[in-house]
Amino acid sequence: MERQRPRIGGVLYRASAYAVLAFVLAPLAVIVWVAFFANPIIGFPPTGYTLRWFARAWASEDFRSGFLLSVQLGIAAAAISLLLGVPASIAIARHDFPGREAINTLLMAPLVVPGIVGGAALFIGYLAFELATGIQIAGNLAGLLIAHTLLAIPWTVRLVTAALLRVDASIIEAAVNLGASPFVAFRRVTLPAIRPGLVAAVMLSFVISFIDLEKSLFLVGPGRTTLQIAIMNYLEWNLDPTIAAVAAVQIAIIGLALLAADRAVGLTRII
Amino acid sequence: MAGRPPPAQPRRRIPGAPFLAAPGTLFVVLFLLLPLCLMLRYSFNRFVPGDMMREALTGANYAKFLHDPFYQDVLGTTLWVSAVSTAICVVAGFPVAYYLARSAGPQLKPALMMAVALPLLMGNAVRSAAWMVMLGKNGVLAKLAAVTGIAADVNLMYTPTAVIVAMVSVLLPFMIITVQSSLENADRAIEEAAASLGAPPLRVLVRVVLPLCSPGLVAGAVLCFVLSMNAYATPVLIGGPKMHMMAPTVYDEIAKAMNWPFGAALAFILMAVTLILTVASNVVAQRHYRKWTG
Numbered sequence: 044m045e046r047q048r049p050r051i052g053g054v055l056y057r058a059s060a061y062a063v064l065a066f067v068l069a070p071l072a073v074i075v076w077v078a079f080f081a082n083p084i085i086g087f088p089p090t091g092y093t094l095r096w097f098a099r100a101w102a103s104e105d106f107r108s109g110f111l112l113s114v115q116l117g118i119a120a121a122a123i124s125l126l127l128g129v130p131a132s133i134a135i136a137r138h139d140f141p142g143r144e145a146i147n148t149l150l151m152a153p154l155v156v157p158g159i160v161g162g163a164a165l166f167i168g169y170l171a172f173e174l175a176t177g178i179q180i181a182g183n184l185a186g187l188l189i190a191h192t193l194l195a196i197p198w199t200v201r202l203v204t205a206a207l208l209r210v211d212a213s214i215i216e217a218a219v220n221l222g223a224s225p226f227v228a229f230r231r232v233t234l235p236a237i238r239p240g241l242v243a244a245v246m247l248s249f250v251i252s253f254i255d256l257e258k259s260l261f262l263v264g265p266g267r268t269t270l271q272i273a274i275m276n277y278l279e280w281n282l283d284p285t286i287a288a289v290a291a292v293q294i295a296i297i298g299l300a301l302l303a304a305d306r307a308v309g310l311t312r313i314i
Numbered sequence: 315m316a317g318r319p320p321p322a323q324p325r326r327r328i329p330g331a332p333f334l335a336a337p338g339t340l341f342v343v344l345f346l347l348l349p350l351c352l353m354l355r356y357s358f359n360r361f362v363p364g365d366m367m368r369e370a371l372t373g374a375n376y377a378k379f380l381h382d383p384f385y386q387d388v389l390g391t392t393l394w395v396s397a398v399s400t401a402i403c404v405v406a407g408f409p410v411a412y413y414l415a416r417s418a419g420p421q422l423k424p425a426l427m428m429a430v431a432l433p434l435l436m437g438n439a440v441r442s443a444a445w446m447v448m449l450g451k452n453g454v455l456a457k458l459a460a461v462t463g464i465a466a467d468v469n470l471m472y473t474p475t476a477v478i479v480a481m482v483s484v485l486l487p488f489m490i491i492t493v494q495s496s497l498e499n500a501d502r503a504i505e506e507a508a509a510s511l512g513a514p515p516l517r518v519l520v521r522v523v524l525p526l527c528s529p530g531l532v533a534g535a536v537l538c539f540v541l542s543m544n545a546y547a548t549p550v551l552i553g554g555p556k557m558h559m560m561a562p563t564v565y566d567e568i569a570k571a572m573n574w575p576f577g578a579a580l581a582f583i584l585m586a587v588t589l590i591l592t593v594a595s596n597v598v599a600q601r602h603y604r605k606w607t608g
Contacts, residue, residue: 052515060413063406064426067433067486070444073454077447085447087457127341130334140332146339153346157544157588159561160581161346163568167356167578168349189345196338254437257546257561261569274439278551282446290440297435305428 071294078291080284096288106289108266109273112187113253116269120191121199121248125241127192128199133229135200136207147200154197158257165190166261182264190258195248202247202308206240207233239307246304250297357578367575375579385563385580389587392560395474395549396542399481403538404531406482407489411530412523414490415497427494434487438547445480445552446471472554480552481542488541489534496530497523525603532599536592543588560584 081091100106128150134140135147153161169181180186210233218228256271263272270293277286360370379385410430418426433441448454449470459465470476500523508522509515524531549559564584567577 050515056409057413057417059406060409060417063410063486063490064429066406067483068429070441070448070483071433071436074440074444074447084452085450086452087454127338131338134332134335138331143332146332146335149339149342149347150335152342156346156350157540157561157585159544159546159564160350160585163564163577163581164349164353165345166568167353167574168345171352193342193345196342200338250435254435254440256437256439257544260546260565271437271439274437274443275547275551278439278443278446282443282450286443287447290443293440294436297437298432301432301435 074287075291075294077284078287080287083283085283085287096284097292099285100288100292103285105268105273105277106270109268109270110292112267113270116187116191117249117252119188120195120252121245123188123192124195124199124248125245128196128244129203129241132200132203132207136204137212150200151197153193158255159260161193162190162258162261165193165258169262181262182267184267186262187259187267187269190262191252191255194251194255194258198247198251199244202240202244203237206237206308209240210236242307243304246300246307250300250304253293253297353574353578354582356574357576357582359575361573361575366572375576376583378576379579379583384558388558388560388563389583391474391558392543392584393587395477395481395559396539399478399485399542400535400539402478402482403485403489404535407486407493407534408531410486410490411493411497411527414494416502430487430490433484434491438484438545439551441484442480442547442551445476445483445548449476449479449552471552472556474553474557477549477553477557480548481545484545484548485538485541488537492534492537493527493530496527496533500526528599528603532596536595539595540588540592543584 077085077089078096079092079094080086080089080096081093082089131146131150135143135150165186166181169186173179173181180189214236215228215232218232219225223231254271255269256275259269259272263269268276270289274286274289274293277289356367357375358371358373359367360372360374361367414423414426414430446453450456451467451469451471453470455470456468459468470479504526505518505522508518513521544561545559546561546565549557550562553559560580561584564577564580567573567580571577
């Protein structure tokens with residue numbers, strides 16, 4: 044229903060909607076802008092523009108190794124959660140069995156348990172395991188990878204299950220009736236059909252792992268920090284264009300990954 | 315967020331198919347459920363300084379929380395920061411959600427939805443850094459205040475206000491998306507009927523739109539509240555060392571003080587308080603909703 048003339052209320056409502064959007068986006072825009080400032084101490088307006096803070100950020104051992112570790116963790120966590128999550132999704136989407144709902148709830152549980160609580164529990168669990176067996180996991184790559192995989196599983200299961208439910212079951216039925224083995228039917232029929240869901244799952248798993256702070260907090264060790272922890276440590280003492288450059292790079296990488304997920308299935312459908 | 319799974323597609327039963335879910339389920343049981351149980355057990359142990367902890371079955375850690383005003387203040391601060399942030403999110407998020415669901419044109423809408431969703435996954439450390447640049451001594455807002463002559467020397471960092479401002483900006487997208495999708499599902503013909511029967515816009519808003527999307531408002535508010543109760547980066551970086559909230563305190567007790575029993579107790583107190591308030595608000599909201607819609 045279109046109104047004939049703009050009312051004052053209508054104008055106010057539009058203005059407030061845009062003001063709130065600006066409030067959410069402005070800080071991110073500003074920190075990207077600051078990354079190009081020439082002045083070494085953040086101040087407005089800038090005295091000029093430069094790219095050297097990006098070079099300085101990359102030259103910093105903490106940020107470079109943190110970044111590389113976070114990228115590796117993100118990729119590995121996405122891959123393992125796919126290995127664990129896709130079969131689980133098939134069971135949930137295609138089969139009705141006792142305990143199906145309970146298993147689904149369990150697979151979603153890492154989303155519900157607060158990061159700091161889950162991280163603390165995992166840390167305590169690792170140390171108890173180490174005390175009992177002498178095998179160290181806390182502060183190790185394995186310990187971090189387990190935590191990050193845990194974060195990625197609910198998203199993977201949710202996205203892949205949704206993708207599977209959109210596939211017409213009768214097509215697979217037809218393939219099987221025509222003599223395809225379940226494996227061949229999966230590889231030749233189901234897999235191509237759910238590819239967008241898989242792409243979105245991988246992208247989102249990567250991003251969720253990449254930005255995790257709370258779970259990793261307990262599990263990083265000396266000389267082995269993720270990028271988020273490195274940022275956190277740096278920010279406790281400094282706020283300068285170097286950290287703005289790190290933030291700008293992170294915003295760009297995550298933005299690209301999410302745009303890819305968006306092209307695959309539509310981002311707002313995921314979250 | 316978890317919800318119940320959509321119904322499975324009817325299909326020929328393959329024996330053993332449920333076992334496909336076994337590896338993933340086992341992973342979650344082993345690395346989430348089991349550690350949580352262990353932590354719950356440890357919260358009843360006795361802490362001995364220098365010796366980590368002794369096996370025991372004592373409520374002393376929970377009693378310590380009840381008797382120490384410091385930790386009650388920590389919970390109190392966390393509760394009111396979360397409550398204020400959530401309330402602001404409800405009020406500020408609604409116009410954006412309504413705009414996205416009803417007013418934004420077909421070309422503008424996807425771009426705006428993206429602009430709302432992207433910040434969600436930018437990472438709390440980076441988003442806190444962004445607010446530090448906005449709020450700091452040489453920050454954007456201080457500069458603006460100086461240039462416009464409002465105030466000469468403002469430093470908003472390390473205040474509860476700053477924490478709430480940053481928290482609201484982190485949480486708003488959750489609120490906006492939840493309410494927007496509930497508005498999307500509500501039949502807009504009802505609003506149009508009310509308007510064409512002569513109800514002024516404000517009346518349509520209060521009597522029709524808000525009741526229709528109230529489940530979305532409640533769900534969004536609960537989500538914001540839970541997330542702010544458990545926030546870590548914002549209180550630490552924006553609130554500074556003097557602002558104590560629950561999640562950073564849990565971290566300090568377990569990782570720094572190595573007082574596992576008390577840290578574990580704090581973690582479960584945090585979860586229990588959050589859960590009780592969430593369930594209570596859902597019950598109250600449902601009662602109101604029934605009254606509202608008759």
